[in-house]
Amino acid sequence: MERLRRARVVVAGLGAVGSYAVEGLARAGVGHLRLVDFDTIHPTNINRQLYALHSTLGRLKTEVAVERVRDINPACDIEALNLFIESSTLDRVLAGEPDALIDAIDSLSPKVALLTAAARAGLFVVSSMGAATRTDPMAVRVGDLSETERCPLARWIRKRLGRSGIRSGIRCVYSVEPPRRSRDATPEHSEERSLRRGRDRAPLGSLSVLTGLFGLIAAREAIFHIIRNGRAPDERAGENTKFPRAGYPKENCGR
Numbered sequence: 001m002e003r004l005r006r007a008r009v010v011v012a013g014l015g016a017v018g019s020y021a022v023e024g025l026a027r028a029g030v031g032h033l034r035l036v037d038f039d040t041i042h043p044t045n046i047n048r049q050l051y052a053l054h055s056t057l058g059r060l061k062t063e064v065a066v067e068r069v070r071d072i073n074p075a076c077d078i079e080a081l082n083l084f085i086e087s088s089t090l091d092r093v094l095a096g097e098p099d100a101l102i103d104a105i106d107s108l109s110p111k112v113a114l115l116t117a118a119a120r121a122g123l124f125v126v127s128s129m130g131a132a133t134r135t136d137p138m139a140v141r142v143g144d145l146s147e148t149e150r151c152p153l154a155r156w157i158r159k160r161l162g163r164s165g166i167r168s169g170i171r172c173v174y175s176v177e178p179p180r181r182s183r184d185a186t187p188e189h190s191e192e193r194s195l196r197r198g199r200d201r202a203p204l205g206s207l208s209v210l211t212g213l214f215g216l217i218a219a220r221e222a223i224f225h226i227i228r229n230g231r232a233p234d235e236r237a238g239e240n241t242k243f244p245r246a247g248y249p250k251e252n253c254g255r
Helices: 002-006 018-028 061-072 090-094 108-120 152-162 208-229
Strands: 008-012 032-036 077-081 100-103 125-128 140-144 171-175
Touching: 002 208, 008 018, 008 090, 018 032, 018 061, 018 100, 018 208, 032 061, 061 077, 090 108, 100 108, 100 208, 108 125, 108 152, 125 208, 140 208, 171 208
Parallel strands: 008 032, 008 100, 032 077, 100 125, 125 171
Antiparallel strands: 140 171
């Protein structure tokens, strides 16, 4: 429990997968969370996202996430970054050498940029692959990126990361269930409708129990990594385990 309390975890993307990942981390007692998302809550999110309620429509996902985590664990140190993940923001997302990163973003290029930066920094990463259109919980798997199969998104991620020489070392949650593809879908489509930023993509149907399962499994992987690899309290004596906030604009900090 002390290792979890001292742990610093980043969750990138607070939608169908990320919101449930945060829930698992908060209830397990992770003491320091950095929550990253730039979007607000829309009516179309209600079918699958933990923070999407009629009472929260129009609000920032980061804002609602912070309130919920504080209601679960008031002692948790939370930082909210209201930003779009891209090359210019990666340093802020990954600052402070977090103990774990959960990647729950759904756009291919930002996802590849985040995973590339995290891999080069030697961070422990759990990345969610495609959960959209899947319905079979028994088909969900966890493994290294190099082991993923039958997942179009994972295949494209492997291809893109391979160009940078990254072929393994990223923990993935994925499904071996073949996705149901709409006729206007492209390989860059994943489990959520395109956000307001970037090119438009057709929405793909999602089953809440599957996307939630992906998020909770991702949280489980991060929790067990911390338990097995986290440093004991005396090894961090005198060390500030909080995320550094120097240089962060006040408007991006949900405190």
